[in-house]
Amino acid sequence: MNVHSIRTGAAPAGAKQRLGPIVFAVDAAYAVPLATALRSIAENNRSAWPLNIHVIHEGIGEETKRLIFESLPANSAVIQWHPIATLSFASGFSTRPGVSRMTFARILLPQFLPQTCNRALYLDGDILVLTALEQLWNIDLGEAVVGAVPDYWLDNGVSNGPGATGGPRVKRYFNAGILLIDLEKWRNERITERSLDYLDRFPATEYSDQDALNVACDGKWKILDRAWNFQFEPTQAIARIALEQKLAIVHFVTNVKPWKSGSLSPNVAFYDTFRSRTRFALSRWERVRSGLKRAGSRLLARSVLLRAAWSCTKSAMRAQASTSRR
Known part of the structure; x- marks a missing residue:
């Protein structure tokens, strides 16, 4: 583990960790x-x-760590880096296309924090924080192990399955991208061990560690307001929704990621308002190239639709002609 400390000296006088x-x-x-994501947290x-x-990571080099740290305002954070090396423990588990194997690392999260730490907030990397997190942090979890938001697509509010694998069903199904965790209860309930046991029995479960965590935490999690993990359709523009509904955390859950070059996400500009203030801001040429790729992708998609429509039209015309001859 290595640490990036406050880069302009000690914390401001009277600063309090909350x-x-x-x-x-x-x-x-x-x-x-x-x-x-870190920039959005720091600013709000x-x-x-x-x-x-704390960042559990694989393959992030020292120069990249420095750039990430320097993407934050001065005096705003201390970052502790925890390398996980090979994720060999998950070598037999599968993920959906485009999902990194690092997804399994959150199962091990308590191992990277001091035993004296009794609470943690886990966040996926594909999020933006739009408000202060203190209200979320102070939510009373009661007897629950974690606080989470139901999954927008996979929770139906009645009875849910962790995938088409024959695995056990759960009462409700949460999205594991934002988790408020009671670490003592997590350890006492052996959530890490039970999740790994589930994956050993169902290594091809469709939603990987999220399925495993849902099974391990079944009946032991508290439902949080959707504003704390707002998952939305990839075609939705989020800026107006965020303003109108006072969203706290927006979560780009599909493969249509707004930071990818040429992305067709309608949230590219919204996302870039945060990215542009990091050390990874796009250059003018990168913006032009991304715009050209986006235009090309839209033209290709339109062409595919036109060809499909023409094919359907020709089929209908042939069918009509055949009927007329009869």
């Missing part, structure tokens, strides 16, 4: 979204500076 640890689990491919949580950030 939030954290905040934990991420990412690989090198997520350097840009990690820096952007000034009263909690210096933020206590």
Whole structure:
């Protein structure tokens, strides 16, 4: 483990830690979204500076770590980096296309924090924080192990399955991208061990560690307001929704990620307002190239639709002609 401390000296006089640890689990491919997510947290949580950030990672080099740290405002955070090396424990588990194997690292999260730490906030890298997190941090979990938001697509409010694998069903199904965790209860309930046991029995479960965590935490989690993990359709523009509904955390859950070059996400500009203030801001040429790729993708998609429509039209015309001849 190595640490990036406050880079302009000690914490400001009288500074008080009121939030954290905040934990991420990412690989090198997520350097840009990690820096952007951290920037959004820092800008909206000034009263909690210096933020206590922990990053479980694989393959993030020292130069990239430096750039991520320097993407934050001065005096805003201390980052502790925890390498996980090979994820060999998960070598037999599968993930959906486009999902990094780092997703399994959050199962091990308590191992990277001190035993004296009794609460943690886990965040996926593909998020933006739009408000102060203190209200979330102070939610009373009661007897629950974690606080989470139901999954927008996979929770139906009645009875749910962790995938088409024959595994056990759960009462409700949460999205594991934002988790408020009672670490003592997690350890006492052996959530890590039970999740790994589930994955050993169902290594091809469709939603990987999220399925495992839902089974391990079944009946032991508290439903949080959707504003704390707002999952939405990839075609939705989030800026107006965020303003109207006072969203706290927006979560880009599909493969249509707004930071990817040429992305067709309608949230590219919204996301870039945060990215542009990091050390990973796009150059003018990168913006032009991304715009050209986006235009090309839209033209290709339109062409495919036109060809499909013409094919259907020709089929209908042939069918009509055949009927007329009869």
